[in-house]
Amino acid sequence: MSPASLLNDFRGRLPRPSAMQIGIARSDLLRAIAREDGDTAIQPPVAPFPRLTIAALAIALVAVVLVLALLLGALPGPR
Amino acid sequence: MDPLPADASDAALIRASLEQPDLFTRVFDRHFVEIHAFVQRRLGARLANRIATRTFVEAFNARAAFGDRNDDARPWLFGIAVKLVARHHRRERRRLRAYARRGPSLLGDATEVALERGSPRASSRELARAIARLDYESRDALLLTEWAGLDATGVAAALNCEIAVAGRLVADARRTVSASATTRTFPSHRPSTLERTG
Numbered sequence: 001m002s003p004a005s006l007l008n009d010f011r012g013r014l015p016r017p018s019a020m021q022i023g024i025a026r027s028d029l030l031r032a033i034a035r036e037d038g039d040t041a042i043q044p045p046v047a048p049f050p051r052l053t054i055a056a057l058a059i060a061l062v063a064v065v066l067v068l069a070l071l072l073g074a075l076p077g078p079r
Numbered sequence: 080m081d082p083l084p085a086d087a088s089d090a091a092l093i094r095a096s097l098e099q100p101d102l103f104t105r106v107f108d109r110h111f112v113e114i115h116a117f118v119q120r121r122l123g124a125r126l127a128n129r130i131a132t133r134t135f136v137e138a139f140n141a142r143a144a145f146g147d148r149n150d151d152a153r154p155w156l157f158g159i160a161v162k163l164v165a166r167h168h169r170r171e172r173r174r175l176r177a178y179a180r181r182g183p184s185l186l187g188d189a190t191e192v193a194l195e196r197g198s199p200r201a202s203s204r205e206l207a208r209a210i211a212r213l214d215y216e217s218r219d220a221l222l223l224t225e226w227a228g229l230d231a232t233g234v235a236a237a238l239n240c241e242i243a244v245a246g247r248l249v250a251d252a253r254r255t256v257s258a259s260a261t262t263r264t265f266p267s268h269r270p271s272t273l274e275r276t277g
Contacts, residue, residue: 017115037100
């Protein structure tokens with residue numbers, strides 16, 4: 001054998017993975033696909049202003065108004 | 080419904096799978112056995128299933144990044160496989176060295192038996208020893224060429240480097256391995272007149 005052909009000989013031939021191994025690998029891929037499908041299917045559309053945000057804004061607004069009222073009430077008016 | 084013909088290119092399937100994810104299974108059906116064989120050669124049967132499977136799951140998750148690559152997805156898939164194999168590079172080196180020391184009886188693995196086929200045991204062992212000595216990048220480049228059958232363009236795509244760099248890596252690795260294996264296997268070998276003048 002010539003030295004130059006060593007690398008070619010090193011290639012050899014390998015047995016194919018069994019049908020069961022291929023099936024298991026395919027199932028894993030299908031699970032990943034299903035996960036992605038599930039992600040897009042289950043994920044609710046994002047509301048522009050979720051309820052919680054609106055409630056928080058309302059509370060903050062009321063608080064600001066109250067503070068302003070208190071401050072203005074406490075300030076000495078023109079006599 | 081599967082809108083693409085049976086002979087649709089890998090690239091077309093991958094792009095279409097962005098809208099219809101299950102089309103990606105056709106890419107799996109085309110290339111799984113080849114990726115599996117490559118990983119099995121490098122790391123053995125035990126890890127081959129896990130890594131070949133992982134390759135396709137990662138490819139699926141990253142398919143949006145496939146972009147405008149060539150029609151053939153093999154370099155891309157091999158590139159992912161090589162990154163996963165890299166996590167086990169110590170194991171690969173240990174395997175090659177063990178093979179070089181003791182031959183196929185050590186692991187009793189189909190890979191080693193296959194390596195022996197058609198090649199004198201001593202030369203395969205020297206070759207394994209020489210490949211184990213290569214740095215990781217050179218080993219990847221060489222094995223992507225010899226075992227995965229990629230050309231320089233494919234190796235460059237898999238390793239994410241310039242084509243010229245890939246070509247040089249392969250040429251250097253081939254020269255190093257051939258020289259190393261030849262020296263140890265054929266200690267009395269001298270280049271023939273034809274080789275010297277060629």
